[in-house]
Amino acid sequence: MKILTAAEMKQADDSSVAAGIPIADLMEAAGEAVAAFCLRQYPQAAHVMVLCGKGNNGGDGFVAARLLAGEGVGVRVLLAGRQDDVKGDAAEALALLKEATSDEIVEEFVDETDEHLEAIIELLSEADLILDAVVGTGFKPPLRGPAAILRDALAKSAIPVVAVDLPSGWDADSQQQTAEGAFRADAVVTFTAPKHAHIFGHLTAATFGPVVVADIGSPEDTIQSSQNLNWAGTAKSVTERPRDINSNKGKFGHILIIGGSFGTAGAPSMASLAALRAGAGLVTAAVPREIVNLVGSVTPELMVRPLLHDAEGTATAANLTNLETLTKGIKVIAIGPGLSTQGEASEFARGVVAQTKLPIVIDADALNAFDADHVHLLDGANRTMVLTPHPGEMARLLGKTVKEVEADRINLARKFATEHHLTLVLKGWRTLIAHPDGSIAVNTTGNPGLAKGGSGDILTGIVAALLGQYPDNVAEAVEAAVYLHGLAADLVARHLDEKSILATDVISHLTQAFRYRNVDADGLTWFCGIQPKPKEPADA
Numbered sequence: 409m410k411i412l413t414a415a416e417m418k419q420a421d422d423s424s425v426a427a428g429i430p431i432a433d434l435m436e437a438a439g440e441a442v443a444a445f446c447l448r449q450y451p452q453a454a455h456v457m458v459l460c461g462k463g464n465n466g467g468d469g470f471v472a473a474r475l476l477a478g479e480g481v482g483v484r485v486l487l488a489g490r491q492d493d494v495k496g497d498a499a500e501a502l503a504l505l506k507e508a509t510s511d512e513i514v515e516e517f518v519d520e521t522d523e524h525l526e527a528i529i530e531l532l533s534e535a536d537l538i539l540d541a542v543v544g545t546g547f548k549p550p551l552r553g554p555a556a557i558l559r560d561a562l563a564k565s566a567i568p569v570v571a572v573d574l575p576s577g578w579d580a581d582s583q584q585q586t587a588e589g590a591f592r593a594d595a596v597v598t599f600t601a602p603k604h605a606h607i608f609g610h611l612t613a614a615t616f617g618p619v620v621v622a623d624i625g626s627p628e629d630t631i632q633s634s635q636n637l638n639w640a641g642t643a644k645s646v647t648e649r650p651r652d653i654n655s656n657k658g659k660f661g662h663i664l665i666i667g668g669s670f671g672t673a674g675a676p677s678m679a680s681l682a683a684l685r686a687g688a689g690l691v692t693a694a695v696p697r698e699i700v701n702l703v704g705s706v707t708p709e710l711m712v713r714p715l716l717h718d719a720e721g722t723a724t725a726a727n728l729t730n731l732e733t734l735t736k737g738i739k740v741i742a743i744g745p746g747l748s749t750q751g752e753a754s755e756f757a758r759g760v761v762a763q764t765k766l767p768i769v770i771d772a773d774a775l776n777a778f779d780a781d782h783v784h785l786l787d788g789a790n791r792t793m794v795l796t797p798h799p800g801e802m803a804r805l806l807g808k809t810v811k812e813v814e815a816d817r818i819n820l821a822r823k824f825a826t827e828h829h830l831t832l833v834l835k836g837w838r839t840l841i842a843h844p845d846g847s848i849a850v851n852t853t854g855n856p857g858l859a860k861g862g863s864g865d866i867l868t869g870i871v872a873a874l875l876g877q878y879p880d881n882v883a884e885a886v887e888a889a890v891y892l893h894g895l896a897a898d899l900v901a902r903h904l905d906e907k908s909i910l911a912t913d914v915i916s917h918l919t920q921a922f923r924y925r926n927v928d929a930d931g932l933t934w935f936c937g938i939q940p941k942p943k944e945p946a947d948a
């Protein structure tokens with residue numbers, strides 16, 4: 409799924425019209441998606457207040473109001489402006505609403521002062537759900553007139569708000585959008601494709617719920633993202649295909665995890681366990697001899713091979729002479745978790761990358777082996793190469809500061825991936841997956857519970873496992889890995905506080921993540937936030 413700017417969205421609308429789909433049809437589908445979302449997520453809502461503007465965003469609100477009323481929901485519409493000023497398709501939708509209900513359903517609110525603020529707050533309090541269809545992509549900041557007063561009234565109420573297309577007052581193209589100055593929202597139903605603000609909006613989970621995307625009938629070829637920005641969640645479908653009935657472990661890849669040192673046996677252990685839970689056929693961990701038994705005891709399904717190490721427990725470059733034996737039958741190598749940067753570890757890591765042509769995931773201490781002096785050795789032109797740096801590791805790869813990396817994530821990731829012909833996973837809030845062809849996928853799963861040691865190690869294991877299963881589908885495999893990793897953490901957060909989440913909890917929820925579907929029964933794509941846990945069936 410592509411991520412669009414407001415102008416690209418407008419272009420999609422215009423192209424849809426040119427392809428014979430009238431705006432009225434798109435508006436009807438938009439209103440229908442909003443009504444379906446409300447009925448499904450707020451089944452208890454008996455009184456819905458629909459706040460509408462005079463433009464087409466308001467038009468979507470009129471359609472939703474009509475359809476909700478048709479389902480027996482008590483609906484009132486508060487129009488920020490005069491009915492006579494509503495034009496075109498929105499006016500048609502307004503007429504249909506009144507025809508289906510009554511002329512009295514719509515109340516005009518034209519006040520430009522906050523004289524009636526208290527009265528509006530009182531009016532809103534009579535509803536148990538509010539729809540915000542005041543302004544959408546046609547918004548030009550700052551919010552003014554009656555719209556601004558509605559926003560202030562909403563800020564003083566605690567009733568759930570579903571935003572139509574985007575919270576009124578948001579700039580769709582902003583990557584820095586905050587809740588400030590805009591309408592409060594608990595959920596957003598947007599259309600055709602998410603816009604930049606939906607994905608990069610700086611809103612906290614406490615003030616901001618799910619964003620769902622509804623397909624409202626625009627043909628696929630009308631939807632174009634000039635910035636080549638996509639959503640990582642689409643790739644999950646790759647992992648949803650059932651396995652062939654005649655499957656055997658040989659089909660799903662033998663993964664070799666290279667890492668560990670004295671004191672960091674946990675890192676390769678977690679990467680290995682995650683790879684097993686992510687569907688790898690076989691997993692072998694190659695770790696310093698002294699910790700072989702420790703790592704091997706993590707789970708009996710895991711195989712372990714010893715690495716030569718120095719007195720401090722760091723793998724030595726002498727292991728390179730044995731590399732051919734070590735990698736026999738291996739489909740994917742993941743190197744780095746717990747490897748250490750001491751002794752000859754970096755030399756060993758660079759040697760593994762140089763001597764094998766196998767698909768490779770390079771993480772953690774192995775990434776640090778490619779500092780500014782060695783970064784030119786990273787070349788994925790004739791092999792599959794995936795790097796999974798956090799901003800600190802990315803800064804080292806680039807010889808820049810973390811601040812410089814954070815300030816320009818998309819461009820830096822894209823440049824690095826294309827120049828080195830590899831897939832770069834730049835971790836952090838909204839992890840980016842930059843592909844060698846210059847396209848970028850943005851991930852929307854994950855929560856602050858992942859800000860804990862071990863999270864990166866398990867991501868490495870998942871990436872390696874999916875590469876082993878989908879070797880011809882590298883882009884999707886990596887995107888799906890990142891998405892599933894965050895999704896598993898989001899599923900843990902349904903019952904554990906974010907602060908208490910351990911990386912091993914995330915591993916144990918991978919299985920639920922594989923089974924979770926991000927498209928709901930109404931066809932809405934849950935783009936940010938996950939569907940609430942289904943109710944347990946009542947005991948018979």
Ligand SMILES: NC(=O)C1=CN([C@@H]2O[C@H](COP(=O)(O)OP(=O)(O)OC[C@H]3O[C@@H](n4cnc5c(N)ncnc54)[C@H](O)[C@@H]3O)[C@@H](O)[C@H]2O)[C@H](O)CC1
Pocket residue numbers: 417421431434435436438461462463464465466467468542543544545546547548549550551552553555556572573574599600624
């Ligand atoms: N995506 C689609 O395929 C479809 C989207 N639809 C919806 O249409 C809106 C965009 O509609 P548009 O008429 O262009 O603009 P808006 O309704 O968002 O805004 C116009 C409206 O707002 C007033 N306004 C503008 N700026 C301000 C401000 N700073 N303060 C107060 N009021 C403001 C302006 O005066 C107008 O009255 C899109 O978001 C979708 O929701 C369609 O349904 C078709 C399909």
Ligand SMILES: [K+]
Pocket residue numbers: 465540541542543544571572573574575576
């Ligand atoms: K809106």
